Structures are given as structure tokens and as C-alpha cells.
Amino acid sequence: xxxxxQMAAIAFPGLDPVIxxxxxxxxxxxxxxxxxxxxxxxxYAKALVANGPLWxxxxxxxxxxxxxxxxWAVAGIILGGRIGYVLFYDLSAYLENPLRIAMLWQGGxxxxxxxxxxxxxxILFARSRGFSPFSLFDVIAASCGIGLFLGRCxxxxxxxxxxKVTDLPWGVVFPASGDGLPRHPSQLYEGLIEGLxxxxxxxxxxxRFGKLRFPGFVGGAFLCGYAVSRILVEFVRLxxxxxxxxxxxxxxxxxxxxxxxxxxxxxxxxxxxxxAPSGVPA
Numbered sequence: 172x173x174x175x176x177q178m179a180a181i182a183f184p185g186l187d188p189v190i191x192x193x194x195x196x197x198x199x200x201x202x203x204x205x206x207x208x209x210x211x212x213x214x215y216a217k218a219l220v221a222n223g224p225l226w227x228x229x230x231x232x233x234x235x236x237x238x239x240x241x242x243w244a245v246a247g248i249i250l251g252g253r254i255g256y257v258l259f260y261d262l263s264a265y266l267e268n269p270l271r272i273a274m275l276w277q278g279g280x281x282x283x284x285x286x287x288x289x290x291x292x293x294i295l296f297a298r299s300r301g302f303s304p305f306s307l308f309d310v311i312a313a314s315c316g317i318g319l320f321l322g323r324c325x326x327x328x329x330x331x332x333x334x335k336v337t338d339l340p341w342g343v344v345f346p347a348s349g350d351g352l353p354r355h356p357s358q359l360y361e362g363l364i365e366g367l368x369x370x371x372x373x374x375x376x377x378x379r380f381g382k383l384r385f386p387g388f389v390g391g392a393f394l395c396g397y398a399v400s401r402i403l404v405e406f407v408r409l410x411x412x413x414x415x416x417x418x419x420x421x422x423x424x425x426x427x428x429x430x431x432x433x434x435x436x437x438x439x440x441x442x443x444x445x446x447a448p449s450g451v452p453a
Contacts, residue, residue, distance in 0.1 A: 180342050180343070180344045180352075180353035181340075181341060181342065181343050181344070181353070182343075182344055183330065183343055183344055183345050183346055186200070186328045187328075188200055188201065188328055188329050190203065199325075200324075200325045200328045200329070201322075201325040201326075201328075201329060203325075204318075204321040204322045204324065204325035205248075205318070205322065207318070207321055208315070208317060208318020208319070208320075208321045208322060209241070209244065209245060209248075209318060211314075211317045211318060212244075212311070212314040212315050212317070212318050213237065213238075213241050213244075213314075215313070215314040215317075216237045216310045216311060216313075216314040217234040217237045217238070219310050219313060219314065219377065219383070220232045220233065220234055220236070220237060220310060221234050223450070225377055225378065225381065225383045225384075226383050226384060226449055226450030226451075227381065227384045227448060227449075227450040228450035228451045229450060229451045230306075230383075230449070230450060230451075231302040231303070231306065231449060231450070231451055232300075232302055232306060232307060232310060236300055236302075237310070239296075240292075240293075240296050240307070243292040243293075243295075243296050244289055244292060244311065246288075246292065247285070247288035247289035247290075247291060247292030247293075248285045248288055248289050249280075249285075249288075250288050251281075251284045251285045251286070251287050251288015251289060251291070252280035252281055252282070252284045252285030252288060253279065253280060253281075253284070254284055254288070255280075255281030255282075255283055255284010255285065255287060255288070256279045256280055256281040256284060257279075258284070259281055259283070259284065259424055259428065260279070260281060260411050260413065260414060260424065261279070261411070261413050261414075264413065282319075282397075282401075283428040283429075283432065286432070289311065290308065293307045293308055293311065303386045303446065303447070303449060305386035305387035305390065305439070305443075305446060305449075306383070306386045306449040308387065308389075308390035309377075309382075309383055309386065309387065309388065309389035309390045309449070310383075311390075312373065312389055312390040312392075312393035312394075313370075313373045313374065313376075313377050313383075313389050313393070315370075315393075316365075316366050316367060316369050316370025316371075316373065317366065317367075317370060318366075319361075319362065319365055319366035319369075319370075320362040320363070320366025320367050320370070321362075321366075322362075322366075323358045323359065323361045323362030323365075323366060324358070324359070324362055326358040327356060327358040327359055327362075330345045330346065330347035330348075331347075331358075332357060332358050332408060332409075333345050333347075333348065333354050333355070333356065333357060333358065333408075333409065334354045334355025334356065334357035334360075334407045334408045334409060335354060335355055335407050335408070335409060336352045336353065336354055337353060337354060337355050337407070338353070339353075339355070341356065342354060342355065342356075343355075343356045354409075355407040355408070357404050357407055357408035357409075360404045360407070360408075361400065361401070361404050361408075364400040364403070364404065365396070365397050365400035365401060365404075368400075369393065369396045369397065369400065372392070372396060373389055373392060373393060373396075376388070376389055376392055377389060382443075383449060383450075384448055384449055384450055385443035385444055385446070385448075385449070386443060386446045386447070386448075386449045387439040387440070387442065387443045387446060388439070388440050388443035390436075390439055391435075391436040391437065391438070391439030391440035391441075391443065392436065392440060393436070394432050394433065394435055394436025394439065395433050395436035395437060395440070396436075397429075397432065398429040398430070398432040398433035398436065399429075399433065401425055401426075401429045402425075402426050402429050402430075402433075405423045405425045405426050405429075406421070408423075408425075410423040410424065410425075411424070
């Protein structure tokens, strides 16, 4: 099996996680992916709320609201993502050295934690502005796919979260694995499915089927789509080494955390028509 695997393998392109460095300051692909994803999401969200026909009139959310929410979103993503990783993935190590929690440049962010953080931020912000948190969630959910794609590409460059050994022709040999065997580029799988594919599916829901008129439907579709994508990729992705497989089998923490996300998404879609319409009639 070994020789055949090696013949079919693709060598890792040798990308440096650091784009450039000036003294102690370094610009990394991971940080740039976050910034670019947030900026694209900000621009796209403003375009959505400014497009009246998508809402059946005028959106109750103004482009200026999206401007003001940007800082809330960044805080929710970073704080939630970091706290989620600490609690769900490596709590004992951070309890031994709590100062490591603030060392974001060393990596360690949880999507599920970031999702919880930005949901809390959306609820608080929407209530302060007097519109439905579900409508804001729809807008943000429809806007975050490109950011997810870029983030997973950065994971690939960092040689983290790679997959199991494979003999498929697109298997990649990651030097960080230490064994020279080709593995599933699971970061790219996630980027393509939960990032680009889900982004275009949600765009069809917003632009062709007018689902922004029903608060919570688009956000629920995002939750369901992400959860299914994540669970599927977890079958070929290596679990975090400090956790391994749960219950001694194939179950991973990513799968466990995705199940409630899927159920909440189903509930949000099923109850969307029971909520007040999101648009102001013309």
C-alpha cells in the first residue's frame, strides 16, 4: 500500500504561515483570512439590507446598523471562538497556564464557540436597535461563507486540522504530520462545502426564493448546512490530538457540537413563518 500511496500523493506546496515579518511583528495568513472574511461579510451584509425587494419592501435593518454591528461581530467571533476552544477542546492545558488563553497568535479557535459568541452579540445588538435578532442572523449567516472558506484555506497553510491517511489521488503529504503519508486535505473539503457551497445555496434562498422575508429561515438553513458539512468531513478529519475519539470509537467533539446546531437550525426554519415579516411594506 505504501508505494502506491506515495505515487498518488501531492506534495504540500510549502506555503509559509507568515506572509512577512518586520521585527517582532508578523502578518500571518490566518489573521489575514479573518480580516478579509469579516470585511467581505460586512460589505455583503450591507448589500443585502439595502436590497428592498429581497425583504418584500424595505429592510428594518439599515446599512448603518451593519456598520455599527461590525465591532460587535468581531468581538463575538474572537471571544466566543477562543472561549469555546478553551472549554471544549483543551481546558486542562489552559488551566495549567491561564496566560495562554490570550495568546491568540498560537492558534486555537472553535467555530462553535465563535457561533455562540456572535449569536449573543446579535441578540444584544438587535434588541438595542428594535428589530428582530432572527433577521440580523439571516443577514450575517448569508454573508459569512467566504470568510469560512478563507479561514479553512489558512488552516491548510498552517498544516493544521488535516485528515486521515488516504490513497486518493488528491491526498496531500503534510510535512507537519511527520510520517510522509498522504492525507485528506480536510481543511479544503470544509472550505469548499461549508464555505463556498453553502454561501451559494444561501444566496439562492435569499435572491431566488425570497427567504429573507421569513425571519430565521436563512439562518436556520445555514446552521443545518454547516452542521451536516462538519459531521461529514469529521469522518475523514483527524480529531484534535488532546481529545482523540470520544467513547473509544469514531465520534469526535466536532460531531457532538454539530448535533445541537443542526436541531436549532431545523427549529428556526420550521418556525420562520410564525414570526412577523422582516420587511416594511412599501
